[in-house]
Amino acid sequence: MSDAAGNAMLRVEDVSAGYDGFQALFGVSLEVNAGESVAVIGPNGAGKTTLLRAISKLIGVTGGDIAMEGRSLKSVPAHEVIGYGIAQVPENRRLFPRLTVAENLKMGGFLPSARARHDERLAYVYSLFPRMKERSGQLAGTLSGGEQQMCAIGRALMSGPKLLLLDEPSAGLAPVVVQSIFEMVKRICAEGYTVLIVEQNIRQVLKVVDRAYLLETGRIKQSGPSAQLLASDEIRKAYLGI
Amino acid sequence: MSEVFDIFLLESVLNGLLLGGLLALLSLGLNLIFGVIDVVWICYAELIMVGMYAVYYFHVVFGWPLLLAMLMGILIVAMAGAALHYFVIRPVLAAEPINQLLVTGGVLFFLQAAATLAFGIEFKNLGVTFPPIVVGDISFSMPRLIAFVTALAGMLGMYLFLTRTYIGTAIRAISQDRTIMPLMGVNPNRIFLVTSALGGGLAGLGACLLVLQYDIHPAIGLSFGPITFLICVLGGLGNMVGGFIAAFIFAQFISVGGFFFAIEWGYVIAFLFFIGMMFWRPQGLFTK
Ligand SMILES: Nc1ncnc2c1ncn2[C@@H]1O[C@H](COP(=O)(O)OP(=O)(O)O)[C@@H](O)[C@H]1O
Ligand SMILES: [Mg+2]
Numbered sequence: 001m002s003d004a005a006g007n008a009m010l011r012v013e014d015v016s017a018g019y020d021g022f023q024a025l026f027g028v029s030l031e032v033n034a035g036e037s038v039a040v041i042g043p044n045g046a047g048k049t050t051l052l053r054a055i056s057k058l059i060g061v062t063g064g065d066i067a068m069e070g071r072s073l074k075s076v077p078a079h080e081v082i083g084y085g086i087a088q089v090p091e092n093r094r095l096f097p098r099l100t101v102a103e104n105l106k107m108g109g110f111l112p113s114a115r116a117r118h119d120e121r122l123a124y125v126y127s128l129f130p131r132m133k134e135r136s137g138q139l140a141g142t143l144s145g146g147e148q149q150m151c152a153i154g155r156a157l158m159s160g161p162k163l164l165l166l167d168e169p170s171a172g173l174a175p176v177v178v179q180s181i182f183e184m185v186k187r188i189c190a191e192g193y194t195v196l197i198v199e200q201n202i203r204q205v206l207k208v209v210d211r212a213y214l215l216e217t218g219r220i221k222q223s224g225p226s227a228q229l230l231a232s233d234e235i236r237k238a239y240l241g242i
Numbered sequence: 243m244s245e246v247f248d249i250f251l252l253e254s255v256l257n258g259l260l261l262g263g264l265l266a267l268l269s270l271g272l273n274l275i276f277g278v279i280d281v282v283w284i285c286y287a288e289l290i291m292v293g294m295y296a297v298y299y300f301h302v303v304f305g306w307p308l309l310l311a312m313l314m315g316i317l318i319v320a321m322a323g324a325a326l327h328y329f330v331i332r333p334v335l336a337a338e339p340i341n342q343l344l345v346t347g348g349v350l351f352f353l354q355a356a357a358t359l360a361f362g363i364e365f366k367n368l369g370v371t372f373p374p375i376v377v378g379d380i381s382f383s384m385p386r387l388i389a390f391v392t393a394l395a396g397m398l399g400m401y402l403f404l405t406r407t408y409i410g411t412a413i414r415a416i417s418q419d420r421t422i423m424p425l426m427g428v429n430p431n432r433i434f435l436v437t438s439a440l441g442g443g444l445a446g447l448g449a450c451l452l453v454l455q456y457d458i459h460p461a462i463g464l465s466f467g468p469i470t471f472l473i474c475v476l477g478g479l480g481n482m483v484g485g486f487i488a489a490f491i492f493a494q495f496i497s498v499g500g501f502f503f504a505i506e507w508g509y510v511i512a513f514l515f516f517i518g519m520m521f522w523r524p525q526g527l528f529t530k
Contacts, residue, residue: 056425078424087425094422096415107415110408111427159427 009034009069009194010055010086010163016063017054024050026218027064032163037185037195039226041202041239042215048198049091051215052165055196056088057081068163082111085162089169093152097141101132101151104140108158117160125154128187146177153184157193164188166197170204182208202239206230251501253380258497260382260390262490264451267393268466269473269485270400271444277480278417278437281331281342285350287467289326289442291357293319293449294458298366308370315453316446323442324435331438332431350463357460365457372454385454396447397486400440413437417480472516478526488527492516 008031018024024047032038040048053059055066057078066073068084076084087108095104105125109118126133129150135143140151149169156164169185170178182204189195189208199205206212206226214222214235222229229235272286283289293315300311330349334342372384404410416423416433423430456462473492477484495515500508519527 058421058424077429079427079429082425082427090422090425094419096418098418099411099415103411103415106408106411107426107428110412114427115408155426 007070008032009036010196011067012051012055012064013066014064015051015054015061015066017050017059017061019050019059023062024218025054028215028218028220029064030213030220030223032194032196034162034194035192036211037189037197037209039205039209039212040196040198040215041200041205041212041229043239044200045217046215047218048200048215049167050218052088052090052167052196052198055081055165056086082159082161083113085160086165087156087159087161087163088165089149089152089156089167091167092172093148095140095143095148095151095155098139100137101140101143102136104151104155105132105158108155109160111159114159118158121158121160125157128157128191129154144177145173146180149173149181150184153188157188161193163194163196166195168198168200170199170201178204202235203230249379251498254497254501255494256380256382257386258494259490260386261497262493263390263393264386264448265466265469265473265493266486266489267396267444267451268448268470269477269489270397270482271441271448272470272474273477273480273482273485274400274413274437274444275441276474277482278413279327279331279335279434280480281335281339282346282471282479283326283441284343284346284467284471285326285353285463286441286445287463287470288350288353288357289319289322289445290449290452290466291458291460291463292322292353293446294453294456294462295357295361295366296446297450297453298368298458301368302366308368312450315449316443319446319449320439320443323445324439326442327435327438332434350467354460354463361458361460363460365459367457368453370454383455385451388454389451392447392451396444400444403440409433409436413440469512472513476516476519476527478528481526481528484526484528 010032012028012030014027014029016023016025016027028051040051042048050059054061057073057076068086071084073081073084096107105122106118109115109121131147132150132154135147140148143151166185170181173181178201185195185197186208197205197209206229209226211225212223212229213220214229222232222234272283275281275283296318297311297315300306300314301308306314326349330345331342334345374381374383375387404414412428412433416428416430420430469492473488474485476492477486477488492512495512496508499511
């Protein structure tokens with residue numbers, strides 16, 4: 001499944017990245033194949049968010065390369081990454097609090113190519129999340145945590161992406177809501193989107209995705225099918241408390 | 243006696259209303275820039291001065307029809323706004339606010355000096371006069387009425403632009419969360435440039451309305467720049483609705499205060515009101 005010679009949808013190769021004088025990622029490599037759902041799991045501060053920022057080019061990549069469908073993103077500015085079919089749902093959702101739900105969704109489809117299909121995609125997002133239709137005129141800042149996550153995912157879907165990057169969609173939500181968030185992720189995968197999801201909620205996310213990578217202090221420590229990681233002694237001891 | 247008094251008072255209130263519309267338009271541009279880019283264009287009124295000269299030159303010197311000259315004035319100041327952002331603001335976007343303030347302050351003095359050099363210090367005007375409009379015992383100045391109506395139309399246009407279009411929505415979005423805009427495919431630098439051109443365009447529109455009422459000279463910016471800035475602060479810097487309301491409050495202080503005492507006193511009272519407010523609500527009357 002992995003390492004199929006060069007036809008992965010997303011290929012992250014030996015990537016190093018960080019912030020002003022602080023390196024957060026050390027030669028990270030991973031792949032996501034078309035139609036797959038893949039998780040990057042790891043503790044707080046491991047570099048998961050940094051990895052997604054690097055893929056979206058929000059931060060510079062100091063070493064290695066990232067390629068989408070065989071095309072390198074090396075010299076691609078951040079605002080053009082979405083044109084390659086990569087949409088990100090950022091950590092903490094980051095909706096525009098004083099825009100309405102409908103306006104937030106509209107912003108997700110900002111690209112000229114997406115504008116032409118706005119109505120069709122909006123209908124699709126509303127069919128996935130009927131709650132968003134009910135709340136379309138409400139300011140996003142007044143939504144509940146779970147609704148905000150729906151809105152954030154909907155916003156990313158408005159661009160018609162091939163690959164969806166999700167940064168800790170369950171973080172900061174009540175336990176009952178967390179359950180529904182993972183149901184939501186499952187449905188997104190079933191809709192045919194290729195998904196790369198970052199999570200600290202390891203037990204839950206491994207039930208949803210096909211494969212996962214374990215990231216610790218900026219390095220990939222383990223990888224494999226979800227079932228294999230769930231059964232791994234190291235992960236059970238360190239992260240699942242068994 | 244008291245009847246005449248009431249009519250003049252009513253006239254001042256109405257004139258204050260007209261002035262409020264104009265001041266609201268002037269403060270809108272400054273607020274837009276601050277709300278979106280987080281930089282105060284201290285030289286905002288000097289951009290208006292440039293616009294006034296532009297209208298004057300195209301109309302009086304080059305003989306263009308007034309409306310066309312005004313359109314040209316708006317266009318020129320819009321481009322000046324974009325240029326101001328590109329060449330002056332962009333390099334200091336990440337700098338301390340005080341440095342950004344000093345840099346636009348530098349532009350203020352540069353524009354004043356350049357205008358003095360290029361146009362001289364003598365007062366210029368369009369030489370157009372309008373008859374006053376008399377309704378019963380009350381008379382209005384036509385340019386003020388034009389300014390009021392046009393300012394309201396300009397603000398309505400801006401409102402529709404900001405709420406109905408993709409770029410307008412992105413302008414509001416970027417003022418709420420700058421760093422994730424690229425995830426939407428939005429190039430923040432481009433939005434800032436468009437916003438600066440819009441802010442300049444509003445200054446240009448303000449110039450067209452002012453040039454109907456006032457003589458032009460290189461230091462004209464000083465007579466309404468500070469008021470515009472204070473109105474923005476009073477309404478909460480960057481808060482466009484707050485600035486709108488504050489403009490009408492301020493205009494009433496000037497107009498009605500001027501009625502009870504003398505014109506100059508109107509300004510004194512308005513500024514005293516401002517200082518008092520800054521003790522009571524330093525964050526502005528209508529904080530975001
Ligand atoms: N904006 C930033 N500036 C400097 N250091 C940062 C910044 N964001 C994250 N870091 C550091 O980078 C490392 C990885 O952080 P992050 O990618 O957010 O981890 P995770 O998402 O796995 O919790 C941490 O040590 C964190 O302190
Ligand atoms: Mg994180």
